[in-house]
Amino acid sequence: MRILFALLQKEFIQIKRNKTILRLIIVLPVVQLLILVNAATLEMNNLQIAVYDNDDSALSSRLVSELDASPFFRMSASPPNVESGISQIEEGTVDFLLVITDGFEKDALAGNTSRVQLLANAINSQQAQLGFAYLQQVAHRSMKNFAVEMQGIVPESKISTTSAFWYNPELNYKFFMVPGILVVLVSVVGMFLTSMNLVREKEMGTIEQMNVTPVRKSTFIVAKLLPFLIIGLFELGLGLIIGKLIYDVPIEGSLWLIFGIGTLYLIGLLGLGLLLSTFSSSQQQVTFVSYFFLLVFILMSGIFTSVDNMPEWGQKVNLINPFFYFIDVMRSILLKGAGLADLWRQVGGILFLAVTLVTLAVFNYRKAS
Amino acid sequence: MKQLWSFIRKESRHILRDKRTLAVLFVMPLAQILIFGYVISTEIKDARIGVLDNAGDYSSRQVIDRLVSSGYFMVQDYYSNSRQMENALRRGDIQMAVVFSPDFGSDMERPDGTSVQFIADASDANTARMLVNYAEGIVAGYELQSTEVLNQQNTPLIVEARMFYNPSLRGVLMSVPGIMAMILILVSAMMTSISITREKEYGSMEVLLISPLQPWQIILGKVAPYVILSLVNAITILAVGIFVFHVPMSGSYLLLTFVSLLYILLSLSLGIFISTVAPNQMVAMFISLFALMLPTILLSGFIYPIENMPVWLQWFSYIMPPRYYISALKDVMFKGAGLLVVWKEVLVMTGFLVAFLLLSIRNFKVRLE
Amino acid sequence: MEASSYVINVKDLVKKFGDFTANDRLTFHVKRGEIFGFLGANGAGKTTAIKILCGLSVPTSGFVEVSGYNVKTQSEKVKSSIGYMSQKFSLYDDLTVFENIRLFGTIYGLSSGEIKERSADMLSRLGIEEQRNRLIGTLSLGWKQKLAFSVAVLHRPKIVFLDEPTSGVDPITRRQFWELIYQAADEGITVFVTTHYMDEAEYCNRVTIMVDGRISALDTPSGLKSQMKCDSMNDVFLKLTRPN
Numbered sequence: 001m002r003i004l005f006a007l008l009q010k011e012f013i014q015i016k017r018n019k020t021i022l023r024l025i026i027v028l029p030v031v032q033l034l035i036l037v038n039a040a041t042l043e044m045n046n047l048q049i050a051v052y053d054n055d056d057s058a059l060s061s062r063l064v065s066e067l068d069a070s071p072f073f074r075m076s077a078s079p080p081n082v083e084s085g086i087s088q089i090e091e092g093t094v095d096f097l098l099v100i101t102d103g104f105e106k107d108a109l110a111g112n113t114s115r116v117q118l119l120a121n122a123i124n125s126q127q128a129q130l131g132f133a134y135l136q137q138v139a140h141r142s143m144k145n146f147a148v149e150m151q152g153i154v155p156e157s158k159i160s161t162t163s164a165f166w167y168n169p170e171l172n173y174k175f176f177m178v179p180g181i182l183v184v185l186v187s188v189v190g191m192f193l194t195s196m197n198l199v200r201e202k203e204m205g206t207i208e209q210m211n212v213t214p215v216r217k218s219t220f221i222v223a224k225l226l227p228f229l230i231i232g233l234f235e236l237g238l239g240l241i242i243g244k245l246i247y248d249v250p251i252e253g254s255l256w257l258i259f260g261i262g263t264l265y266l267i268g269l270l271g272l273g274l275l276l277s278t279f280s281s282s283q284q285q286v287t288f289v290s291y292f293f294l295l296v297f298i299l300m301s302g303i304f305t306s307v308d309n310m311p312e313w314g315q316k317v318n319l320i321n322p323f324f325y326f327i328d329v330m331r332s333i334l335l336k337g338a339g340l341a342d343l344w345r346q347v348g349g350i351l352f353l354a355v356t357l358v359t360l361a362v363f364n365y366r367k368a369s
Numbered sequence: 370m371k372q373l374w375s376f377i378r379k380e381s382r383h384i385l386r387d388k389r390t391l392a393v394l395f396v397m398p399l400a401q402i403l404i405f406g407y408v409i410s411t412e413i414k415d416a417r418i419g420v421l422d423n424a425g426d427y428s429s430r431q432v433i434d435r436l437v438s439s440g441y442f443m444v445q446d447y448y449s450n451s452r453q454m455e456n457a458l459r460r461g462d463i464q465m466a467v468v469f470s471p472d473f474g475s476d477m478e479r480p481d482g483t484s485v486q487f488i489a490d491a492s493d494a495n496t497a498r499m500l501v502n503y504a505e506g507i508v509a510g511y512e513l514q515s516t517e518v519l520n521q522q523n524t525p526l527i528v529e530a531r532m533f534y535n536p537s538l539r540g541v542l543m544s545v546p547g548i549m550a551m552i553l554i555l556v557s558a559m560m561t562s563i564s565i566t567r568e569k570e571y572g573s574m575e576v577l578l579i580s581p582l583q584p585w586q587i588i589l590g591k592v593a594p595y596v597i598l599s600l601v602n603a604i605t606i607l608a609v610g611i612f613v614f615h616v617p618m619s620g621s622y623l624l625l626t627f628v629s630l631l632y633i634l635l636s637l638s639l640g641i642f643i644s645t646v647a648p649n650q651m652v653a654m655f656i657s658l659f660a661l662m663l664p665t666i667l668l669s670g671f672i673y674p675i676e677n678m679p680v681w682l683q684w685f686s687y688i689m690p691p692r693y694y695i696s697a698l699k700d701v702m703f704k705g706a707g708l709l710v711v712w713k714e715v716l717v718m719t720g721f722l723v724a725f726l727l728l729s730i731r732n733f734k735v736r737l738e
Numbered sequence: 739m740e741a742s743s744y745v746i747n748v749k750d751l752v753k754k755f756g757d758f759t760a761n762d763r764l765t766f767h768v769k770r771g772e773i774f775g776f777l778g779a780n781g782a783g784k785t786t787a788i789k790i791l792c793g794l795s796v797p798t799s800g801f802v803e804v805s806g807y808n809v810k811t812q813s814e815k816v817k818s819s820i821g822y823m824s825q826k827f828s829l830y831d832d833l834t835v836f837e838n839i840r841l842f843g844t845i846y847g848l849s850s851g852e853i854k855e856r857s858a859d860m861l862s863r864l865g866i867e868e869q870r871n872r873l874i875g876t877l878s879l880g881w882k883q884k885l886a887f888s889v890a891v892l893h894r895p896k897i898v899f900l901d902e903p904t905s906g907v908d909p910i911t912r913r914q915f916w917e918l919i920y921q922a923a924d925e926g927i928t929v930f931v932t933t934h935y936m937d938e939a940e941y942c943n944r945v946t947i948m949v950d951g952r953i954s955a956l957d958t959p960s961g962l963k964s965q966m967k968c969d970s971m972n973d974v975f976l977k978l979t980r981p982n
Contacts (some may be wrong), residue, residue: 039673115526162486163488
């Protein structure tokens with residue numbers, strides 16, 4: 001116990017002396033939380049649309065003004081002809097070009113099918129699709145209204161849909177980004193510090209000095225993990241405070257539960273950092289390897305894109321992705337007020353990973369070669 | 370000049386000797402683009418829905434069939450009461466619940482129609498919004514069709530769509546260029562920053578500095594092997610993009626190479642710059658990994674389109690170099706654009722390159738004095 | 739001589755790295771209290787051998803006993819009875835002199851009273867009491883080496899292993915360093931030291947000369963010199979490594 005205390009004291013003094021890192025692990029997460037959370041919206045508005053209206057009739061102007069009024073589209077100046085409209089798409093100055101040909105209103109009045117053409121830059125396929133769907137909606141509505149006014153037909157609606165957005169009725173994307181980004185930041189700091197720390201001692205040769213002492217392997221590893229666990233939990237708390245104060249993220253569930261599962265999660269992740277460092281002989285190597293794991297884990301975790309959109313194998317891989325479990329846990333506890341009974345699957349996964357990774361790390365860390 | 374050449378040869382041998390790191394450097398980017406290309410998708414596919422069908426009649430089953438056959442949804446479970454549905458949502462078993470009122474089918478004949486409710490788990494706001502949008506669209510389509518059967522009228526309006534560059538609306542066109550840009554900048558910046566700070570940390574930089582080599586020659590010697598390495602990486606990544614993900618390549622390969630080379634040089638010079646401000650490898654890695662990773666993912670617009678972001682954040686994204694590379698890639702590869710179109714991007718990237726180099730030289734000199 | 743007067747017993751020690759044999763059937767014994775030198779060129783297998791003796795490396799085959807414990811099966815018991823100083827300087831650069839002493843003292847089970855007493859004693863002997871709170875990283879290499887040695891014997895081990903302790907320091911510091919070694923030997927600590935400085939071999943009670951992983955000579959320095967008919971250890975070494 002005295003030895004453990006002495007080792008912990010050593011680690012903390014070293015962390016305290018490394019002023020640059022200390023500043024970075026406080027400042028970077030805060031800055032990133034403040035800035036990056038705002039980026040994560042797929043909510044589309046202000047898409048640039050240009051209209052080439054060759055019909056120039058009452059109906060076509062109605063359609064154009066309805067488009068103009070919608071928040072989804074922003075109207076650009078009308079191009080003089082279709083070709084220049086297309087070149088605007090090519091240049092990327094507009095996303096959509098709506099072409100209304102001569103005879104549009106006439107067809108409508110005659111009861112024939114009238115046609116409009118939408119040209120879209122479809123590199124962002126989702127944006128193109130949504131733009132198309134939205135335009136269809138607006139166009140149908142203008143037609144309907146036009147028909148009502150001209151012919152007095154009242155169209156009947158048979159199925160109405162209502163929708164409810166639970167846990168986040170305002171659809172505030174920041175509510176779900178804050179927990180996600182927070183998990184990433186906490187994890188990167190924790191895993192990075194652990195893996196670099198041990199390899200650094202290897203490079204400096206101090207690890208050898210430790211290995212000839214009678215320090216028990218388990219004591220040494222606990223002393224390596226505990227400081228970073230504490231730092232990780234501190235960052236978690238800091239991030240939650242920022243989330244609450246700046247983004248007003250709801251905290252529906254128990255904070256105890258968050259920190260409890262968080263501790264388990266961090267132990268697993270730090271175990272992974274330690275495991276990677278036992279394999280590596282230089283800081284350069286461990287950097288690249290942990291970067292690889294971090295990036296794969298992060299992008300597969302469902303933090304940015306829904307896990308359900310992934311192919312089957314990707315979802316299988318996620319069974320060993322600690323980020324996947326913990327991001328889900330954080331979102332569920334914070335936003336849905338989920339309890340342990342709702343989260344047994346995720347907690348089971350985290351527990352399994354933590355036990356496996358720490359065991360592997362301890363097993364793989366040898367005092368002798 | 371001869372000295373420089375032999376120095377470069379020495380550095381290259383040094384890199385080639387560390388087989389493990391070398392393998393990591395080549396395999397990692399390849400693995401990443403393969404994984405991310407398949408995994409990063411904002412396209413809804415097989416979203417898990419739960420059904421609370423209080424009606425259980427023909428029409429409600431029809432609606433469910435429609436939802437499922439669209440490919441967007443799959444039914445995870447049927448519930449008999451709202452308690453079960455609530456639990457499933459909270460546990461995250463389903464992403465959206467579909468609730469039919471007891472008289473769903475028979476109400477269709479009544480003048481004020483019938484209604485169906487979608488309850489989405491908005492703890493993932495982006496996905497929730499899309500799911501409800503798609504579901505409402507599908508129900509509207511079903512309604513339209515069942516109406517048409519009744520009054521055999523012409524469809525009043527047809528919106529024809531022409532999707533430029535991406536007629537089959539594939540999501541990879543959006544994600545793959547972004548993934549390329551991200552992988553290249555992270556790996557390149559990390560490699561150079563760490564290898565130069567390593568030299569500083571072990572004091573061998575001092576030895577080099579008193580050698581007849583000029584400081585710029587030392588930097589060049591350190592970076593030159595990595596230019597080759599990164600170029601190989603860029604080629605592999607582009608090849609995977611074109612041949613595995615079938616990203617269209619309609620522009621000139623020469624221009625593509627030129628733009629990519631410029632981007633690599635820019636990334637490497639960013640690495641040099643980091644190494645001049647970082648006192649040791651740990652800090653260098655922290656900056657190049659931690660400070661670059663998330664901003665690169667989020668602010669270069671490959672998952673979340675920049676146009677959707679708050680305006681102040683859009684301004685922020687102007688200082689993200691990947692943004693310009695992604696834009697140039699899309700222009701050259703998808704639109705077949707020439708230098709005349711992408712000159713702006715080329716200019717900005719050159720600007721970044723020069724700025725990083727100038728800043729590095731300044732820092733380097735300050736350190737020497 | 740009875741076995742217990744030996745603190746190190748090595749018999750047929752072999753260490754292989756793949757096809758490469760770093761230590762080829764080494765057999766030697768080290769007596770309690772002697773200064774035992776291990777000589778050889780770089781790559782002769784000295785560091786490999788010393789690492790095995792300290793329990794940092796596992797022998798491929800053979801019997802190795804250090805202070806009465808088998809290093810294969812009781813390596814942790816070996817470790818509490820020895821001190822070690824590696825060729826790479828290895829106190830913590832970002833800890834102060836005292837913090838390093840306190841850390842290693844505690845690890846070897848010294849009480850805080852003992853640590854205070856011994857560190858004061860040690861610093862005054864080295865004449866650097868005022869450097870107590872300086873970061874190790876800011877000291878000169880010579881001082882670092884002397885401190886590393888003093889820390890390695892702080893817990894009064896039975897044996898101290900020194901792996902090229904004086905490489906890279908100036909001749910004056912080297913002399914001072916050997917004075918520290920003699921002091922430790924006077925206190926009854928057995929010293930096992932590797933070096934490639936031949937003049938240092940003269941300071942040892944007995945020396946082993948290693949060539950290409952094998953022991954090619956083992957005797958007192960004067961014994962070796964008369965055996966090989968040489969004037970200095972340097973000539974002995976040259977004769978052994980380059981017979982022609």
